[in-house]
Amino acid sequence: MTSPIEAVRWSPDASAVRIIDQRRLPEHYVERDLRTLDEVVEAIQTLSVRGAPAIGVCGAMGLAVAAEAGTSASPSFHADLRRIALAIREARPTAVNLAWAVDRVMALVDAAADRDTVLAVLRREATRILDEDRAMCRAIGEHGSALIADGARVLTHCNAGALATGGMGTALAPVYVAHGRGLRVAVFADETRPLLQGSRLTAWELARAGVPVTVISDNMAASVMRSGHVDLCIVGADRIAANGDVANKIGTYGVAVLARHHGIPFYVAAPTSTIDPATATGADIVIEQRAAEEVAVPFGVRIAPVDASIHNPAFDVTPAELVTAIVTDTGIFRGPYRFT
Numbered sequence: 108m109t110s111p112i113e114a115v116r117w118s119p120d121a122s123a124v125r126i127i128d129q130r131r132l133p134e135h136y137v138e139r140d141l142r143t144l145d146e147v148v149e150a151i152q153t154l155s156v157r158g159a160p161a162i163g164v165c166g167a168m169g170l171a172v173a174a175e176a177g178t179s180a181s182p183s184f185h186a187d188l189r190r191i192a193l194a195i196r197e198a199r200p201t202a203v204n205l206a207w208a209v210d211r212v213m214a215l216v217d218a219a220a221d222r223d224t225v226l227a228v229l230r231r232e233a234t235r236i237l238d239e240d241r242a243m244c245r246a247i248g249e250h251g252s253a254l255i256a257d258g259a260r261v262l263t264h265c266n267a268g269a270l271a272t273g274g275m276g277t278a279l280a281p282v283y284v285a286h287g288r289g290l291r292v293a294v295f296a297d298e299t300r301p302l303l304q305g306s307r308l309t310a311w312e313l314a315r316a317g318v319p320v321t322v323i324s325d326n327m328a329a330s331v332m333r334s335g336h337v338d339l340c341i342v343g344a345d346r347i348a349a350n351g352d353v354a355n356k357i358g359t360y361g362v363a364v365l366a367r368h369h370g371i372p373f374y375v376a377a378p379t380s381t382i383d384p385a386t387a388t389g390a391d392i393v394i395e396q397r398a399a400e401e402v403a404v405p406f407g408v409r410i411a412p413v414d415a416s417i418h419n420p421a422f423d424v425t426p427a428e429l430v431t432a433i434v435t436d437t438g439i440f441r442g443p444y445r446f447t
């Protein structure tokens with residue numbers, strides 16, 4: 108039995124947010140301690156910590172430590188705190204969990220309270236968010252495992268496993284629960300260009316847990332499905348709009364189209380913190396655009412000429428009609444979706 112992955116947690120003396128540096132995997136397992144605003148924002152923006160629930164948890168915990176390090180008991184304390192909260196909230200735009208977590212913590216701050224009182228509130232609520240995320244992952248796993256039959260072959264995209272959350276993952280949680288119960292379940296991991304979260308992270312954590320995993324490059328998914336090797340797809344989400352449109356890692360939409368063409372169920376697994384009733388449809392979701400170098404010079408090797416233009420949206424939107432069901436911590440929802 109391997110020890111559980113803890114992508115985000117408090118350091119042993121609780122002075123820092125301890126993360127697994129996901130840029131170094133699968134070759135090196137390295138942990139990092141975040142203490143300042145700059146460290147928290149940099150870790151989120153460079154995907155040292157990544158995945159919608161994980162950046163939500165890290166945002167809340169990071170706010171607590173950054174406020175401790177970056178404020179004093181001066182008259183400007185509350186203004187300084189708001190500035191720190193805003194910088195963390197805006198570190199990445201697409202995953203609603205980050206804004207949700209920061210807003211949730213800040214909503215508890217009494218503008219008349221002194222610094223020590225506020226810092227204690229920040230810490231307590233951040234810890235609650237971490238604990239709740241763990242519980243939500245487990246509940247997603249329990250609900251979602253009903254979709255997995257013995258011998259099932261699951262295709263997933265990007266990494267929506269333990270590395271992407273405070274707990275056991277979202278899309279991979281049903282796989283872990285089924286595997287833990289002795290069912291035979293195998294996973295195809297799309298490698299997920301350009302940053303390869305599928306091959307670097309999903310394959311790493313599944314192999315570590317003893318779940319059979321096969322890495323395929325993204326352009327192989329169609330033929331693998333056509334060959335009859337995939338029984339179901341499960342992916343995570345960065346934001347689910349009120350009508351069930353789903354923003355997730357770029358390439359997810361293509362997987363959904365392929366699944367529909369081949370008559371394969373396409374499931375999205377996400378905690379309720381990823382559902383954003385304030386966003387009416389996928390058209391309202393801000394899609395993060397990332398640096399051209401991620402596509403043109405991945406991992407330090409130039410694979411596109413300097414003169415070529417590069418398009419690098421980090422996410423796409425899968426329309427609700429392609430989503431067979433959404434697995435959440437409160438149960439399984441089928442369309443038409445109306446999240447309020």
Ligand code: MRU
Pocket residue numbers: 154157158159160202264265266267268271272276277278304342343344345355356357421
């Ligand atoms: O850019 P990333 O690696 O943070 O993107 C992550 C994803 O798209 C995940 O599928 C999503 O956040 C769900 S994680 C449980």
